[in-house]
Amino acid sequence: MQVISIDDNYEAWREAALQALASRMAPEDIDWRVIGDDDRAATPALFDDHTRVPRAAVAPAKVRISRELGELLKDAARYRDPARWAFLYRVLWRWHDGDRSVASAADCDGARLYKMAKAVRRAQHDMIAYVRFRLREPGNDAPAPDLPEYVAWYEPEHDVLAWSAEHFARRMGRSTWLISTPDAAAWWDGKNLRLEHRPASSSDHCRHTADQAEALWLAYYRSTFNPARLNETALEQHMPVRFWKGLPEGHLIPSMISEAKSGAQRIAQARGVGMLGGKSVPVDAHDAQPARAQPSTLDACRRCELWRQATQAVDGIGRDDARIMLIGEQPGDHEDLAGKPFIGPAGRLVDAAIERAGLRREHLYLTNAVKHFKWMLRGKRRLHKTAAQQEIEACGYWLERELERVTPAVVVTLGATALTALLREKVSLRDWIDRPIEVDGMRVIATYHPSFALRQEHDEARERVLDAIASALARARDLADTEQVR
Structure with a gap:
């Protein structure tokens, strides 16, 4: 068994995978490992001591793959699964050996590849939809140029921060912002985008926000809620519960659902009481008219x-x-x-x-x-x-x-x-x-x-x-x- 240690990204895996193909290393003979932050400085070579093929001894193999397979591999590389690098190498190995069925959704490995890529794309869509920026509360001192105007905290299901950060960089213009996740953070200073593989850079900023527009948004969200059209199943399909904790309106949703249910019960009870037989009370037609405020002119x-x-x-x-x-x-x-x-x-x-x-x-x-x-x-x-x-x-x-x-x-x-x-x-x-x-x-x-x-x-x-x-x-x-x- 040969151990290959790489950084946790597609480019590092691609380089190692091409060299492994050139050395004709079978997928079952490789143990793929990710280098941690503490290990990165202490690991000078791509292949560790267990690998018998030195890095410079074999030139990378030249592999031509279809554009569709290339996009699938890049997307699936962001799928959070410790075994994804070994799986992607097995797909690449089969393609290199002439087995083109590996790129088909009907194939066992192909179906898994498509499923991983689809999940990553969905996670990217969710992050773009559910990230909520909040205006950072200014300190007593003069504003520092390296502090962002807006901050956001989000917990993506897969490694899609880099993709989504590029989207927000295009949309937010020159406004500076910071998105922090449990594993990394993205900074935008109005001109350049910077990624950091540590979440601590934004945790302090996310605690203190002074976004006055948030109260207005919450009032608008509550006013547009129609309890008569409540459909919890559709709500959770379009806005899964796991995203609620990161949304300002998320804490309102449970109470609004509860109020809607209790209101439906009251309506049903009132309807039932209204169907009961009662005693008719004769009232003059003029007296039965609703009371109206009398206009002055x-x-x-x-x-x-x-x-x-x-x-x-x-x-x-x-x-x-x-x-x-x-x-x-x-x-x-x-x-x-x-x-x-x-x-x-x-x-x-x-x-x-x-x-x-x-x-x-x-x-x-x-x-x-x-x-x-x-x-x-x-x-x-x-x-x-x-x-x-x-x-x-x-x-x-x-x-x-x-x-x-x-x-x-x-x-x-x-x-x-x-x-x-x-x-x-x-x-x-x-x-x-x-x-x-x-x-x-x-x-x-x-x-x-x-x-x-x-x-x-x-x-x-x-x-x-x-x-x-x-x-x-x-x-x-x-x-x-x-x-x-x-």
């Missing part, structure tokens, strides 16, 4: 979502002592842009009906049940869309304030939305049209909305609708005069 109203797409809120207009109030459905496109009610095509029909009824617009109060324009885009036009019941109820707050301020004797509702808002329940306009009713001491007359006349295809039908609106206004005039006489 109409423009500040956020009681529903219509404000998001509207240009502005459209308030009522007219005399505060008006005897007759007209309530429409909601502002249209023109009203939304101008901020005034009934100024578009439908508003012009209202003006015509008011004139036919013998009334003057300046003596009335005109408003809408819904204060924001609800629309849908059709090409380049904004088309009216009927407000939902929830939106009508949300705007009811403003309608009630207008009714309290104006206290009209007669209210004319134009369309089903206005009637629904006043009665506080969903109704059909057909059942109430031209039927005067009393609501909270006010006379209410329901009629068509002027937009209904605009949708008629024939002039005769349009005139009939306009006459119906004018007739309702005339009846409101008569009722208002009667109430005034009383």
Whole structure:
């Protein structure tokens, strides 16, 4: 048995392996050993005393290998296994003897070679992904030029520090840094990369860091965690547990997982309790509405979502002592842009009906049940869309304030939305049209909305609708005069 002592790197093994091939040393006749730091100075020769072939006696063998095999050997050389040098020499011996199957994944040795190379490449990827630099805490003295700005501690599974250090040297620019591992350390001074085969050079620096951005990162990491999508198996596949201790967020993960599990238990318990039979409690529909903070002005109203797409809120207009109030459905496109009610095509029909009824617009109060324009885009036009019941109820707050301020004797509702808002329940306009009713001491007359006349295809039908609106206004005039006489 012949002992060959080498430094623990690919270049030293390659040189020794080529000389061993030239001497025709069989793999089973060699005992590969790695020179330690204490032994390096005391070992002058490549081959020790047990080797019968002196270093200078035999020239290295010339071996031509494929590029793929060369890359596999270089990668596998970084695999942490005391027997890797003997194994790599056996692969090289078989290739040199003409056995090309050794480079195939189907071969026993080839499969092991591929597995080792794959593990090393994975370890390199992991190191690049999971190294976390921290800003070093400055001392009281002036900063020394040989001390790094950033430090990191990492425990790679295989010897990939040199590879990964080159990556960070390209990415970090002129920022100086130090990466320490249990076996070695890498320094970057902004220009040159230096490797040291001892970890003590960074252990002191890693204890004292003052990275203020770390607290911000931890807050961001916790805020983006979604307990409803927790998948521990996928988490540990993409971020194995062995890396957690080197990550700032690593100490947060166990607590977040525990909180997510306890939250899931509470949800399941609540769902189970909710399925139990209970006692129904009758509640008035108005009282069942969620409590909302009352806005101080109409423009500040956020009681529903219509404000998001509207240009502005459209308030009522007219005399505060008006005897007759007209309530429409909601502002249209023109009203939304101008901020005034009934100024578009439908508003012009209202003006015509008011004139036919013998009334003057300046003596009335005109408003809408819904204060924001609800629309849908059709090409380049904004088309009216009927407000939902929830939106009508949300705007009811403003309608009630207008009714309290104006206290009209007669209210004319134009369309089903206005009637629904006043009665506080969903109704059909057909059942109430031209039927005067009393609501909270006010006379209410329901009629068509002027937009209904605009949708008629024939002039005769349009005139009939306009006459119906004018007739309702005339009846409101008569009722208002009667109430005034009383």
